[in-house]
Amino acid sequence: MxxxxxxxxxxxxxxxxxxxxxxxxxxxxxxxxxxxxxxxxxxxxxxxxxxxxxxxxxxxxxxxxxxxxxxLRFQKLQSDILSNRCYSILSRVKHGTPEELEVPLSFSILAHRDFQQLFNLLEAVYRPHNLYCIQLDSKSDAAFVKQVSLLVQCLSEVHNNIFISKKSISLIWQHSSLLEGDLLALQQLLEFPHNWQYYVNIVGSEFVLISNSELVRKLKTVRNNIGFVDIQFPHSQVQDRWKYSYELTKGAESGKADTTLFGSYYKNVPRVTSSLKSLPPKNLTIMYGIKNVAISRKFADYVINDELSKELRVWLKDVLVAVEHFYPTLATVFIKNINYNSNINNNNSTENLKQIPFQDFSFNKDLVEFQMRKTFWLNSDHYCYGQIRREICVLSLLDLPAILQEKGFVMNKFDSDLDPSVVTCLNEMIYGLDKEA
Structure with missing residues (x-):
């Protein structure tokens, strides 16, 4: 029916x-x-x-x-960026509302291609009072890296709140490198002298469904010490991800292995081996959820500095789609007397190891009150008017009515080579204006 x-x-x-x-x-x-x-x-x-x-x-x-x-408007902006004419870029910067200023955010943005799409995303979420780290793929072409670097340079001249990660790593679809990219950026955001309260992780191929101020409004309703993390108990097919170790094909990290039209980011995915995986650290129940999160600074500090978090990070290195298990699993873990401060001292860390971790699943419902990312999958009810790539709908303008029905922070996935107009329309609808260069 x-x-x-x-x-x-x-x-x-x-x-x-x-x-x-x-x-x-x-x-x-x-x-x-x-x-x-x-x-x-x-x-x-x-x-x-x-x-x-x-x-x-x-x-x-x-x-x-x-x-x-x-x-033509974007090409003019692109020319200004390459010519270091920063005024046209800086004049487009949106400033935070009084409500946004109360809850400063930090963002990590993983990106490997499509500067136009990345520019549109960054323009939508960038505010002078927040903090931003862009994690680039070491396999990205030189032209893309140059454009991103010059854009960051333009914004940094005035606001000093955006930087490119100190370490460029090879980002590979379904590989633990995507988790490592997130965590490398998060560590630098924690070390940067800034008073941000929540960390948000996004990627260049996504675009916002709501404004920053609407996200802040939702974060103010959080009733836990963590934020928004998608948490589910994994079904049997997902549990297969850690029955055996996964490894990359030879040359995958350097991009020298076989590539597709969209580069080695997608082609050289991890392959299952015959090696059985060890049990998770402290026999944790591994949880599952979308990779996008909005987490408090306290929890962000925990996932970077706590010994159990470090153990789980290492254990996940040969697990398929590790980024979908790290945050959800740690969100359920509570260790008595953990010091959540940024400067965890060695004595306390050693003492923490003596504690037996346990997981509390009773507050899962609170953590998933708001979804940070939405995607139209191949097997979903939505008919994809764009293109299906790796079982995901790459969106076009005809998908716009369905996109507007979704409730979340970002929508995945967009590609300016396929159809830039859908993002242009979304941007105008969300911010109620038609930006001129």
């Missing part, structure tokens, strides 16, 4: 879909104006009044002109 309801709900789209199918058979996709009309109709059906400049176009030519203007 649920499927039948969806069919009836979008029955009016059949003419559009029929035309789209014909155009696809002829080797082209639906036109710009046609796509805009489809999105507007879907938004009306969902009683959503959200709009952006592109959705107001009145003809194919008008639509194409708007898209071209948006692209």
């Amino acid at each position: 649920k499927g039948l309801y969806r069919c009836k709900r979008y029955f009016y789209l059949l003419p559009f879909l029929f035309i789209s199918t014909l155009t696809l058979m002829m080797g082209t996709g639906p036109g710009c104006f046609e796509t805009s009309l489809m999105v507007r109709r879907m938004l009306l059906d969902q009683n959503l009044n959200n709009t952006c400049k592109l959705l107001k176009c009145r003809s194919e030519e008008d639509c194409k002109n708007i898209k071209e203007e948006n692209q």
Whole structure:
């Protein structure tokens, strides 16, 4: 019945879909104006009044002109960054609301390609009072690294609250390097002289669903000492991730192994071995959840400096998708008399080792009151209008109505090579403006 309801709900789209199918058979996709009309109709059906400049176009030519203007605007910004003309970048910086200033945040951003998408994400979340660390992939091409470095340099000239991680590592999909990238950034954020209260981890291919001020408002409702961490008990298929050790193919970390169109970040994934894994440290119950978190400074300090956290970090190095297990598992752990201060002294750390850790699952519901990331998977109810890559929908403008129904901090996944207009529209809808260069 649920499927039948969806069919009836979008029955009016059949003419559009029929035309789209014909155009696809002829080797082209639906036109710009046609796509805009489809999105507007879907938004009306969902009683959503959200709009952006592109959705107001009145003809194919008008639509194409708007898209071209948006692209030329970014190219101008890109040129300014490469020429070290920082004024145009600094003039676009959003300043925090009084509510945001009460809860300063720190962000880590993992990135390996697509400067346009990274720029859009950073522009959305960047505020002068927060702190930011960008963790780059050591395999990223030189042009991408140069653009990121110059952008950071521009922002740092005035605000001194953003930096590139001191250590560049090889980031590989499903590998523990993604967890290491997060933790390398987090450690530097903890060491930086700044009064941030919560740590947020995101990646360059994501984009926000809500503003920073809305996130801060939600963080103010936190009733635990941790924040927002997705926690689930792992099902049997997930538990297979730590039955045997996983290892990388030869040359994967250097990027010398086989690559795909999107680079060795995706191609050289960890492969299962015949070596059985040891039991988790202190026989912990390994938990499972999405990688994105918003965690308090106290908990952030714990995951970096506590001895049990260090043991778990090492144990997860040969576990598939380690980043989905580290934060959720540690969030359930409570050790009596742990010192949560930033300067944990060696005596206390040694004493902590004598304590027997246990896990408390009674507050899991509090930790998942707000989801930090949303994704449309291949097996979800949502029809992907963009492209399916590795079972994830890479989003396009036609996915916008479904995106706006999601409740979370960021949405995954976007690619400016596929369709930059969906992020442009989201940005205008969230911040209620059409930014000019």
